[in-house]
Amino acid sequence: MSSPTNDRSNLDLETPDKTYLDSNELIINMGPQHPATHGVLRVILKLDGEKVLGTECVIGYLHRGVEKIAENRTYTMFNPYVDRMDYVAAVSNGLGYCEAVEKLLNVEAPPRAKYIRVILTELNRIASHQLWLGTHALDIGAMTPLFYTFRDREEILKIFEKYCGARLTTHAFRIGGCQYETYAGFEKDVKNFLAFFPPKIDEYEALLTTNRIWLERTKKVGVISRADCIALGVTGPVLRASGVKWDLRKAQPYEAYSDFDFEIPTGENGDTYDRYMVRMIEMRQSLRIIEQAVNGIPEGPIMGKVPKVVKPPVGEIYHSIEAPKGELGYFIVSDGSTQPYRVRVRPPSFVNLQALDVMVRGLLVADVVAVIGTLDIVLGEVDR
Amino acid sequence: MPNFIMSFLDSKAAVTPGAAGNQFWALMYVLIIFAGVSVAVICMNWIERKALAHFQVRLGPMRVGPHGLLQPIADALKLMLKEDIIPAEADQFVFWVAPLIGLLAAFTVYTVIPFGPSQAVSDMNIGILFMLGVSSLGVLGIVVAGWASNSHYPLIGALRSSAQMVSYEVAMGLAVVSAILMTSLNTSGTGTLSMIGIVQAQQQQGIWFIFKFFPLGLIAFAIFAIAMVAEVNRAPFDLAEAESELTAGFHTEYSGLRWSLFMLAEYAAMIAVSSIAVTLWLGGWMRPFPNLLHAAAWDFIFSLFPGLTFGGLAAIALIGTARMPAHSFFKIQRAGLAVFAGLLGFIALLLLAIAVAGRSADASLAARFNEGIGYVYWFVLKVAVFMYLFIWYRATWPRYRFDQLMRVGWKVLLPISLGVLILTAVVGVIVS
Numbered sequence: 001m002s003s004p005t006n007d008r009s010n011l012d013l014e015t016p017d018k019t020y021l022d023s024n025e026l027i028i029n030m031g032p033q034h035p036a037t038h039g040v041l042r043v044i045l046k047l048d049g050e051k052v053l054g055t056e057c058v059i060g061y062l063h064r065g066v067e068k069i070a071e072n073r074t075y076t077m078f079n080p081y082v083d084r085m086d087y088v089a090a091v092s093n094g095l096g097y098c099e100a101v102e103k104l105l106n107v108e109a110p111p112r113a114k115y116i117r118v119i120l121t122e123l124n125r126i127a128s129h130q131l132w133l134g135t136h137a138l139d140i141g142a143m144t145p146l147f148y149t150f151r152d153r154e155e156i157l158k159i160f161e162k163y164c165g166a167r168l169t170t171h172a173f174r175i176g177g178c179q180y181e182t183y184a185g186f187e188k189d190v191k192n193f194l195a196f197f198p199p200k201i202d203e204y205e206a207l208l209t210t211n212r213i214w215l216e217r218t219k220k221v222g223v224i225s226r227a228d229c230i231a232l233g234v235t236g237p238v239l240r241a242s243g244v245k246w247d248l249r250k251a252q253p254y255e256a257y258s259d260f261d262f263e264i265p266t267g268e269n270g271d272t273y274d275r276y277m278v279r280m281i282e283m284r285q286s287l288r289i290i291e292q293a294v295n296g297i298p299e300g301p302i303m304g305k306v307p308k309v310v311k312p313p314v315g316e317i318y319h320s321i322e323a324p325k326g327e328l329g330y331f332i333v334s335d336g337s338t339q340p341y342r343v344r345v346r347p348p349s350f351v352n353l354q355a356l357d358v359m360v361r362g363l364l365v366a367d368v369v370a371v372i373g374t375l376d377i378v379l380g381e382v383d384r
Numbered sequence: 385m386p387n388f389i390m391s392f393l394d395s396k397a398a399v400t401p402g403a404a405g406n407q408f409w410a411l412m413y414v415l416i417i418f419a420g421v422s423v424a425v426i427c428m429n430w431i432e433r434k435a436l437a438h439f440q441v442r443l444g445p446m447r448v449g450p451h452g453l454l455q456p457i458a459d460a461l462k463l464m465l466k467e468d469i470i471p472a473e474a475d476q477f478v479f480w481v482a483p484l485i486g487l488l489a490a491f492t493v494y495t496v497i498p499f500g501p502s503q504a505v506s507d508m509n510i511g512i513l514f515m516l517g518v519s520s521l522g523v524l525g526i527v528v529a530g531w532a533s534n535s536h537y538p539l540i541g542a543l544r545s546s547a548q549m550v551s552y553e554v555a556m557g558l559a560v561v562s563a564i565l566m567t568s569l570n571t572s573g574t575g576t577l578s579m580i581g582i583v584q585a586q587q588q589q590g591i592w593f594i595f596k597f598f599p600l601g602l603i604a605f606a607i608f609a610i611a612m613v614a615e616v617n618r619a620p621f622d623l624a625e626a627e628s629e630l631t632a633g634f635h636t637e638y639s640g641l642r643w644s645l646f647m648l649a650e651y652a653a654m655i656a657v658s659s660i661a662v663t664l665w666l667g668g669w670m671r672p673f674p675n676l677l678h679a680a681a682w683d684f685i686f687s688l689f690p691g692l693t694f695g696g697l698a699a700i701a702l703i704g705t706a707r708m709p710a711h712s713f714f715k716i717q718r719a720g721l722a723v724f725a726g727l728l729g730f731i732a733l734l735l736l737a738i739a740v741a742g743r744s745a746d747a748s749l750a751a752r753f754n755e756g757i758g759y760v761y762w763f764v765l766k767v768a769v770f771m772y773l774f775i776w777y778r779a780t781w782p783r784y785r786f787d788q789l790m791r792v793g794w795k796v797l798l799p800i801s802l803g804v805l806i807l808t809a810v811v812g813v814i815v816s
Contacts, residue, residue: 151441
């Protein structure tokens, strides 16, 4: 495997070099307070005029020590904490954690719970992609899609709220299944959403997909090659847009994903536009999964045989799922007590963010915000 | 009344106060235009926020006054009361003077904008040249602001802005020249640069220049319409303030009153460039079909339009009043909106009364007012369409990147405008 092209040896952020005539390079801080860094990311940019010579990401402004907190909480108590990492895809975070602990306990959620989990997780994937689309478009200067996506995301959040009482940090799942049975009308709500949403995707696409300015701003911008993606460990839509057909829902099916028929969209060029298209298609594919799940949802219990006190045997487990942003992995070490000895989270945002430098070298300042947007990072997850 | 006041009002020979040498009325016109543009900017502020909000499935300002009607006033007050911050590292004097340059450039343009054949401060024989020259001085304010802030983002914004304006000015100028060429037709080869003369040429030729030599006039107009958006730094060419990239671009370090001066200058410049477009291609102050529908009855019908427009606005406000929730919480808002509707209705009645009183084309004061109101009304209506387009662009399009913007300017607009210019000249020679 070739090494990624992010050689930073020539990047000296202390002393700006001379460029030509009597001008200097410019070193500016983008963030931590900046409209387009999606929270508190700080990117130090080294610029020649507007051309980016190199970047350095400074993270940690939102560090809360989630992994350390885990060591002082029981397995059950830690469950809500994971929602606070990727707070726009809290359901996926919870799913990954619950599954990892279930694997450790060697229990399995009953089929009905699995279907409920799939429906909610895929809804959350759509919600996450909607938020990404809105903010990404806003970064590139199109204000309006933001409001359309937020309007439609509301429908998903309403379903979450009705199901578990919370809209954002849902804590929807429990170790071993789900705590709540679906509410009366859950299936109807989901089916309504399935009918409601496809025209809305068309609406977003009408604003952007063939918009000349959008094409110019996204095509051939922030290109990352297949090899670089793999070498940097980039996953999720970013990896798929570079032409790698890798989706954990297909590659190592978890939950009930092997029951469903869906496709993994891939791009060819690995540019911002391909990532946009991949995510747009993913939303439609998620709808397909939800449709199959809600039509085939089995009857039965929703909670597996989990002891009152979760006390897994000594051992360790790594379990990863396909979160909206990429591979979300939990590595849990158990020392046989009620509290995990160590929890290590592999957050997709953090890993994907490392590709920023490779992607923006040689581009302009305007592209930096486009690339930050297209990486779809959530700082809560990057910093943990 | 002193003679110099009344003589101008009575005079049948319609000339601008500048041409008549009447300095009192020239000053009055300046004040009227200044007040009018300021009011227009306030209205535009409200309309932009409301229209943009409705594009984006939200309500926009709703709290300050009925439907947020008092929001611009509240904002203006807030901005005036804010602390006046000058960064310690900034070049104090230049920082102070920068917004004034922009404002001055934006407002000076209005001296030659013809709201009617005599409704202008002055009719310069180089009007359009003056206008282009002064309006492009606006960039100086931006560059100086970015430089004086002594900060990175404003500096980048200022540089972007200067490069952008320089490249779009060329295409814009060539498009303007092709319109000026059209004025020389049918007048034995003598064209005019006077803004009033350009509109009169359209009247004589019986066609708006946008339709002249179809599609040449239309293309030139389209080029100007694109370039003028870039000229005033509005979306999708708002690179100089690119909120998501440069936080606020050239005015990042500005706050309070100074910042509001920049906004005032921006909106005044928007109205100014729209006025150029209207004057050059859309027949300026002329009402639709002035030659075809020229009977006195038609004159009367068209003179009712201003009154009817205000009547329509009053009706909308009245419907809004009726639709207000019946809750006592909205009592004051409802009363406010009703008063506003009454005000609009009063203006409507006044305009209608003038239209009725002045329908005989004699030299009475009412007739002269009636005529002037008609000119200003059609001019403002056409400009308003452009202002709405500015909002529409902003709601629809993503922002261009710097290099793409330059490419569009130099590689697309410039060659096309050159081609249109040459073709216009060739066709013009063949025709005449």
